[in-house]
Amino acid sequence: MQQTRLDLDRIRAARRIIDPVFLDTPLYRCEALEPGLGCAVSIKLETANPVRSFKARGTELVAGLLAGGASPAAVCASAGNLGQALAWSGRDRGIDVTVVASRRAARVKLDRIRALGARLELVDGDHEMARERATAIARHDGIRLVEDSLDVETCEGAATIGLELAHTAPAFDTVLIALGGGALATGVGHVVKALLPGVEVICVQPRGAPAMTRSWHARRVVTTESADTIADGVAGRRPIPEVLDDLLLVADDAVLVEEASIITGMRLLLDHAGLVVEPSAALGIAAILENRDRFAGRHVVTIVCGGNVDMDDYRQWVGLVAA
Known part of the structure; x- marks a missing residue:
């Protein structure tokens, strides 16, 4: 694999610096989700910590x-x-x-x-x-x-998630990663491609904020005039060239999903996994919903990357009403 800005030895060393409360987050097969999605689904839960995200x-x-x-x-x-x-x-x-x-x-x-x-x-x-x-x-x-994603520390910190995935069992064959600025995708992608080269790395972004996905497909920076999505955590308009260069080396695909699919994904995670998540964290589920045939028969890991959501907005999105 061509070299990104990231370094596997530094990523391993990062685990000695990061407070243990953010490490070794839950990873589990969520069978309750699977009948509606048509594939095996494991959740890497990055909300069970003091700041409720991987950051x-x-x-x-x-x-x-x-x-x-x-x-x-x-x-x-x-x-x-x-x-x-x-x-x-x-x-x-x-x-x-x-x-x-x-x-x-x-x-x-x-x-x-x-x-x-x-x-x-x-x-x-x-x-x-x-x-x-x-x-x-x-x-x-x-x-x-x-600067999130540009500063290599933000990427290599996120990459420690990849180390944890690499030491899991049973094996999985696809990882779905929310794509915004790129720290999570480049970090996890770097480790997965280094240690699990047969695993497909798929990045997921809202159709209303497509700048990094368009850039990945064009293999050059593509900016947008606006970003219109409920997934505020991934709503950038101007990709960083150095980050795109890294992403091109580790991502196998980058896909866009509709807002309706994000909301359905949030509801599925609530109903079948008991998880209240922010919209960005449901992007992986949204990707499966929009292309069940692609993922049929696979074991997919989706990184649930954040749970900081305004509850009034959340209730409106997922259709919860007060009794």
Whole structure:
């Protein structure tokens, strides 16, 4: 395999830096999902931790590098999950954390960022505008800009999920990975291709936010003017060239799914797995729903990557009403 920016030895070493509370997350066969999907389905559950997403695997590495500095500080742009994770990782290491987010971000994510002690700045507009503001703050204040997916630590932290998958049994033959900025897909994909080369790596993105998927198919960066999806965690418009280069080396396919399929996936995970998940976490189930023939007879692992969702929105999406 051609080399990505990631390094397998560093990924293995990362497990010694990441707080164990984020490691060895549950992985289990969910037979209750299978009759409706037509294939064997295992869930890698990345919501059973203090920030309810996989993001802290990466921010633990960033915070570990920053800790001990004279005046350690960092800023990031976030739809919510990265900001929570960086706030959590920085809190006990004495790191001053600033998070820039869109005013349209889920309230539950913004409230949790504040509760974890980070400084929160809101911008009018989308995540790309938050990235621009975070960059300006970093430049003005001379502090570390944490860029999800571009910073290799965020990818190699996520890649530790791949190590855990590689040591599982029974064997699986497909892994479905939510695709946004690319940290999760490039990280897990790198390890899977290195250690489980026969496993198909399929990335999944909403049709309303297709920039990285279009870029993967075109083999060049393709930007979009807007992103329109309930899956806010993967709603970027401007792929990062270095990340796309990595993704081209480890992904076997990248597919787009409809909003209706995402919502159905969320409902299936609630009804048959007892899981309340954010829309991004249901992308893998949505991909199976839209192409049952492709996955028939396979053993598929889907990474349930986050559970930070505004409950009022969630109830509306999945059709829950108060008694």
